[in-house]
Amino acid sequence: MGRHIRRMGSKAWLAAGFGVWLVAIGGVRATVIEADDLGPPKEKSTTAQNPPQAGYVGEDTCLVCHSDAGEGYFGSVHHVAADLRTPAGRQGCESCHGPGEAHVSDPMDESVRPRAFSKLPPSEVNEACTSCHNRGEHALWDGSQHEARDVSCTSCHSVHAAQSEATLLKAVNQRELCASCHRDKISKLDRSGHMPVREGKIECTTCHNVHGATNVRLLRKGDSIQELCTSCHAEKRGPFLWEHAPTRDGCVTCHDPHGSSNERMLVAKPPILCQRCHIHTRHPSTIYDASVIDSARVYARSCVTCHSAIHGSNHPSGARFIR
Numbered sequence: 349m350g351r352h353i354r355r356m357g358s359k360a361w362l363a364a365g366f367g368v369w370l371v372a373i374g375g376v377r378a379t380v381i382e383a384d385d386l387g388p389p390k391e392k393s394t395t396a397q398n399p400p401q402a403g404y405v406g407e408d409t410c411l412v413c414h415s416d417a418g419e420g421y422f423g424s425v426h427h428v429a430a431d432l433r434t435p436a437g438r439q440g441c442e443s444c445h446g447p448g449e450a451h452v453s454d455p456m457d458e459s460v461r462p463r464a465f466s467k468l469p470p471s472e473v474n475e476a477c478t479s480c481h482n483r484g485e486h487a488l489w490d491g492s493q494h495e496a497r498d499v500s501c502t503s504c505h506s507v508h509a510a511q512s513e514a515t516l517l518k519a520v521n522q523r524e525l526c527a528s529c530h531r532d533k534i535s536k537l538d539r540s541g542h543m544p545v546r547e548g549k550i551e552c553t554t555c556h557n558v559h560g561a562t563n564v565r566l567l568r569k570g571d572s573i574q575e576l577c578t579s580c581h582a583e584k585r586g587p588f589l590w591e592h593a594p595t596r597d598g599c600v601t602c603h604d605p606h607g608s609s610n611e612r613m614l615v616a617k618p619p620i621l622c623q624r625c626h627i628h629t630r631h632p633s634t635i636y637d638a639s640v641i642d643s644a645r646v647y648a649r650s651c652v653t654c655h656s657a658i659h660g661s662n663h664p665s666g667a668r669f670i671r
Contacts, residue, residue, distance in 0.1 A: 403447035407440025410448060413455075414441075420508040424516065433480065444476060444507075470500035477501040488560025495560070504558075522551045536607030541614075543606055555605075573598045577605070588660030590667050594625070595659050618650035 429436040435443035450460035510516040519525035527534040567576045577599045578585035594601040655669045
């Protein structure tokens with residue numbers, strides 16, 4: 349038999365390989381035919397995929413009466429049934445509002461109504477929302493300034509009547525929403541020197557994590573105001589050979605971070621700003637001392653005309669922040 353195999357020529361081997369190829373092609377064609385008989389693939393359902401459990405009636409039953417609530421719900425991030433982390437991927441409306449079987453059986457019985465978030469205390473609203481939203485941006489919500497002041501998730505967000513395209517805000521944008529409480533901060537954005545929020549270049553959440561932070565004033569980065577500011581203004585960070593004391597105290601010693609009527613968002617005009625600390629210097633303590641009104645200090649850049657490296661200097665001649 350071995351001699352017979354060795355005697356097979358190249359033509360015989362080619363014929364055998366061709367036969368194996370025909371058998372393989374036939375198997376593939378059969379598989380394709382069977383798949384075609386199944387029809388087009390079914391689209392994923394947009395409603396809750398889990399069957400109702402005991403006490404639950406399902407999303408479709410809720411929407412028979414509460415169709416107005418469904419208008420904002422459909423198309424939102426909560427109504428993505430393919431994602432099992434969403435309400436639609438679990439029990440639909442009842443994922444948040446609780447089982448509704450008893451309510452459907454007796455709609456007039458107030459004691460068995462599903463929970464209405466508009467009537468719940470903030471602590472219960474937050475407990476319901478943070479049962480899912482408890483990581484990432486929301487990880488530090490417990491104990492945050494907003495949570496401690498009884499701000500609830502529904503104070504800013506609306507599942508059924510959101511006004512913004514993103515994050516389900518109850519206002520058109522972050523600026524309008526934050527203005528409902530922080531009117532004093534938002535009004536500063538209308539001043540000549542301001543953060544570019546009104547131009548749409550940044551938002552309130554560019555600097556603040558409104559859901560909680562380890563920094564002061566819900567600041568997003570660092571452990572101090574200075575660390576947040578220098579995350580963008582790196583040239584002001586240092587360390588410097590000659591360090592200006594106010595830079596250690598924090599940027600807000602001289603600057604108003606939301607806006608000011610002075611250039612560079614300074615809290616006061618120079619030289620008055622500088623003379624809050626430098627009241628006994630070789631220069632006159634005020635611009636009116638010694639019957640002299642020094643135009644170089646009243647106009648132009650005032651003190652920083654000469655002391656240009658005011659945040660700090662690494663130059664050997666920079667002890668006076670001259671350069």
